[in-house]
Amino acid sequence: MEKYVINGGKPLYGEIDVSGAKNAAVAIIPAALMVNGVCRLENIPQISDADMLMTILEHLGAKIRMVNRNTVEIDCTDVRYTDAPYDLMRRIRASYYLIGAMLGRFGAAKTTMPGGCNFGVRPIDQHIKGMTALGADVEVTGGFVYAKALDGKLHGTRIYLDKVSVGATMNIILAASMARGRTVIENAAKEPHIVDLANFLNSMGAEIMGAGTDVIKIRGVERLHGAVYSVIPDQIEAGTFMIAAAATKGDVLVTNVIPKHLEPITSKMRKIGVNIEEFDDSVRVWVDGPLVRTNVKTMPHPGFPTDMQPQIAVTLALAEGTSIVTESIFENRFKYADELSRMGACIKVEGNSAIIDGVKKLTGARVSAPDLRAGAALVIAGLAADGITVVDDIVYIQRGYENFEEKLRSLGAEIEKVSSEKEIQKFRLRVG
Numbered sequence: 001m002e003k004y005v006i007n008g009g010k011p012l013y014g015e016i017d018v019s020g021a022k023n024a025a026v027a028i029i030p031a032a033l034m035v036n037g038v039c040r041l042e043n044i045p046q047i048s049d050a051d052m053l054m055t056i057l058e059h060l061g062a063k064i065r066m067v068n069r070n071t072v073e074i075d076c077t078d079v080r081y082t083d084a085p086y087d088l089m090r091r092i093r094a095s096y097y098l099i100g101a102m103l104g105r106f107g108a109a110k111t112t113m114p115g116g117c118n119f120g121v122r123p124i125d126q127h128i129k130g131m132t133a134l135g136a137d138v139e140v141t142g143g144f145v146y147a148k149a150l151d152g153k154l155h156g157t158r159i160y161l162d163k164v165s166v167g168a169t170m171n172i173i174l175a176a177s178m179a180r181g182r183t184v185i186e187n188a189a190k191e192p193h194i195v196d197l198a199n200f201l202n203s204m205g206a207e208i209m210g211a212g213t214d215v216i217k218i219r220g221v222e223r224l225h226g227a228v229y230s231v232i233p234d235q236i237e238a239g240t241f242m243i244a245a246a247a248t249k250g251d252v253l254v255t256n257v258i259p260k261h262l263e264p265i266t267s268k269m270r271k272i273g274v275n276i277e278e279f280d281d282s283v284r285v286w287v288d289g290p291l292v293r294t295n296v297k298t299m300p301h302p303g304f305p306t307d308m309q310p311q312i313a314v315t316l317a318l319a320e321g322t323s324i325v326t327e328s329i330f331e332n333r334f335k336y337a338d339e340l341s342r343m344g345a346c347i348k349v350e351g352n353s354a355i356i357d358g359v360k361k362l363t364g365a366r367v368s369a370p371d372l373r374a375g376a377a378l379v380i381a382g383l384a385a386d387g388i389t390v391v392d393d394i395v396y397i398q399r400g401y402e403n404f405e406e407k408l409r410s411l412g413a414e415i416e417k418v419s420s421e422k423e424i425q426k427f428r429l430r431v432g
Contacts, residue, residue: 001392001393001395001419002394002395002398002417002418002419003390003391003392003393003394003417003418003419003424004379004382004389004390004391004394004397004405004415004416004417004418005388005389005390005391005415005416005418005423005424005427005428006364006379006382006383006385006388006389006390006391006413006414006415007364007387007388007414007415007427007431008248008362008364008382008383008384008385008386008387008388008389008414009384009385009386009387010248010383010412010413010414011248011249011250011251011412012244012245012248012250012251012252012383012408012411012412012413013250013251013252013411013412014252014253014410014411014412015252015253015254015255016241016252016253016254016255016407016410016411017255017256017407018233018234018237018238018241018254018255018256018257019043019045019046019047019070019233019234019237019256019401019402020042020043020044020045020070020230020231020232020233020234021045021192021193021196021231021232021233021234021235021236021237022045022047022049022050022234022236022237022399022400023166023191023193023234023236023307024192024193024196024197024231024232025041025044025045025047025049025050025231026049026050026053026092026093026094026097027094027097027170027174027193027197028041028196028197028200028229028231029041029044029050029053029054029057029074030053030057030094030097030098030100030101030174031097031101031174031197031200031201031204032057032062032074032076033057033060033062033076033079033098033101033102033105034076034101034104034105034174034177034178034204034224035076035204035224035225035226035227036076036077036223037075037076037077037225037226038073038074038075038076038077038226039073039074039076039204039226039227039228039229040067040071040072040073040074040226040227040228040229041071041072041073041074041229041230041231042070042071042228042229042230042231043070043071043230043231043232043233044070044071044072044231045070045231045234045237045402046069046070046402046403047398047399047400047401047402048395048398048399049092049094049399049400052088052091052092053092053094054072054074055085055088056084056085056088056089056095056098057074057076057079059082059084059085059088060076060079060080060081060082060084061076061078061079061080061082062074062075062076062078062079063075063077063078076105079105081102081105081106081108083110084098084110084111086112089111089112090112090113090143092114092399093114093167094114095111095112095114096111096113096114096124096127096145096167096171097167097170097171097174098111099111099127099131099145099147099171099175100131100170100171100172100173100174100175101174101175102147103131103134103136103147103149103154103174103175104154104174104175104177104178104179105178107148107149107152107153107154108147108148108149109145109146109147109148110144110145110146110147111144111145112143112144112145113140113143113144113145114167124140124145124167124168125162126161126162126163126165126167126168127165127167127168127171127172128140128145129159129161129162129168130159130161130168130171130172130175130185131147131154131171131172131175133157133158133159134149134154134155134156134157134159134172134175134176134179134183135149135150135151135153135154135155135157135179136148136149136150136154136175137150153179153180154175154176154178154179154180154220155179155180155181156176156179156180156181156182156183156218156219156220157181157183157184158183158184158186159172159183159184159185159186160186160187161185161186161187161188162187163187164187164188164189164214164300165189166189166191166193166194166300168189169185169188169189169194169216170189170193170194170197172185173185173194173197173198173201173208173211173216173218174197174201176218176220177201177206177208177218177220177221177224178220178221178222178223178224179218179220180220181219181220182217182218182219182220183217183218183219183220184215184216184217184218185215185216185217185218186214186215187214188210188213188214188215188216189300189301190212190213190214190300190301190302191300191301192212192232192235192258192261192301193232194211194212195211195212196231196232197211198211198216199211199229200227200229201224203227203228203229204224204225204226204227205221205223205224205225206218206221206224207219207220207221232258232261233256233257233258233261235257235258235261235262235265235305236305236307236308236373236400237400237401237402238254238257238261238262238265238283239262239265239305239308239311240308240311240373240376240380240401241254241285241407242254242262242265242266242269242274242276242283242285243269243308243311243312243314243315243380244379244380244383244408244411245285245286245287245411246269246272246274246285246287246291246315247314247315247318247380247381247383247384248380248383248384249287250286250287250411250412251284251285251286251287252284252285252286252411253282253283253284253285254282254283254284254285255281255282256281256282257281257282257283258281259278259279259280259281259282259283262283263302264301264302264303264304264305265304265305265308265312266278266283268294268296268304268312269285269312269315271292271294272291272292272293272294272315272316272319273287273289273290273291273292273319274286274287274291274315275287275288290319290320291315291316291318291319291320291358292319292320292321293316293319293320293321293322293323293358294316294319294323295323295324295325295326296309296312296313296316296323296324296325296326297325297326297328298326298327298328298329299328299329300329306327306328306329306330306333307373308373309325309327309333309373310333310336310373310374310376310377311373311376311377311380312325313325313336313337313340313347313354313356313377314340314345314377314378314380314381314384315380316356316358317340317345317346317347317356317358317359317362317381318358318359318360318361318362318384319358320358321357321358322355322356322357322358323355323356323358324353324354324355324356325353325354325356326352326353327352327353327354328352331352333371333374334349334354335370335371335374336370336374336377336378337349337354339367339368339370339374339378340362340367340377340378340381342365342366342367343362343363343364343365343367343381343382343385343389344359344361344362344363344365344385345359345362345381346358346359361385361386362381362384362385362386363385363386363387364382364385364386364387364388364389365385365389365390366389366390366392367381367382367389367390367391367392368391368392368393369391369392369393369394369396369397370393370396371396372396372397372399372400373400374396375391375393375394375396375397376397376400376401376404378391379391379397379404379408379415382415383408383413383415388427388428388431390424394417405417414431
């Protein structure tokens with residue numbers, strides 16, 4: 001098993017380029033399945049979730065051609081309805097986007113229940129509610145989701161989501177794009193990657209209005225055509241590097257970003273004493289004074305994103321005073337707390353909140369990544385800590401960050417990806 005070994009305690013300096021958005025790419029790649037033709041996708045992040053989805057499409061008959069490291073052509077002319085590979089499907093949350101895409105293309109779908117990080121149950125009741133309202137018969141049994149349009153084609157309708165759900169909103173958009181008639185999604189999620197999916201589908205001939213608001217209107221079309229599309233920058237990757245700069249008290253210019261998408265993150269960072277300067281497509285982050293406490297509560301967009309909760313907790317662990325972090329999206333997203341405590345953080349979890357008393361420093365330790373974003377947070381803690389930190393189970397981190405260790409090294413971090421205890425010892429000897 002690969003792991004990161006880090007020699008921390010050094011500020012990060014320099015310039016870092018952000019990759020394409022994971023949460024957009026994992027819906028846009030399945031959306032290409034709906035086209036009887038070729039889609040050229042640019043700014044696709046080199047992450048394991050994207051690779052697995054493209055492998056699944058190949059299994060369904062798609063032809064995949066890598067134009068360069070971040071551009072791919074997906075030809076779905078010859079795709080066929082068949083069972084997707086279970087071993088890949090069960091490993092990623094985004095497998096459920098194939099429900100909407102396959103229903104749109106074939107009128108039927110079979111997928112696994114969502115996998116990915118284990119920080120709480122991932123109910124798909126709102127997905128099922130949407131597909132059923134569109135005229136599909138949906139059954140969940142044996143770890144699989146079976147869906148079939150009752151008369152071979154979905155029908156537009158009005159759908160009110162009982163809770164704001166990013167996944168359900170995107171899945172219903174996919175399915176409704178080729179349904180007969182008009183669909184209205186009320187209480188829709190508003191995240192930037194939902195807008196990106198809608199823009200991609202519109203570039204292929206779909207008729208979607210209102211993405212980014214809580215009411216989305218979709219007029220179904222008979223067919224979609226191929227398109228060339230560039231995925232938006234990843235707001236969570238950008239936020240992760242911003243937090244890394246702050247936690248190490250460095251000075252970093254984060255480029256290829258949309259500053260508007262980062263506002264929920266930048267506003268909280270400014271409250272804890274981080275300096276942030278915004279440009280057209282970049283932000284500069286630096287710290288020249290003490291960090292101070294604040295309270296954070298995760299909320300659907302435009303609130304503070306749940307995917308940034310573990311990262312900002314690391315910064316608050318090094319801030320003066322007592323902070324409270326409340327998680328309102330997932331019920332079990334504090335698994336990193338025990339690992340952070342091993343590094344000297346003073347953090348206590350009570351229900352859906354973590355109470356964090358700031359300490360002057362963290363100390364390197366051996367920790368394990370419990371999920372994608374918590375893993376990134378532990379890497380940040382290792383960068384800020386005195387001494388050597390080893391982060392195990394980095395397979396989670398590789399799901400969502402492209403060349404993570406290489407990008408951090410470009411900022412002066414001492415971090416290496418290793419696969420044995422012997423390599424860890426060599427690293428220890430080398431850094432003294």
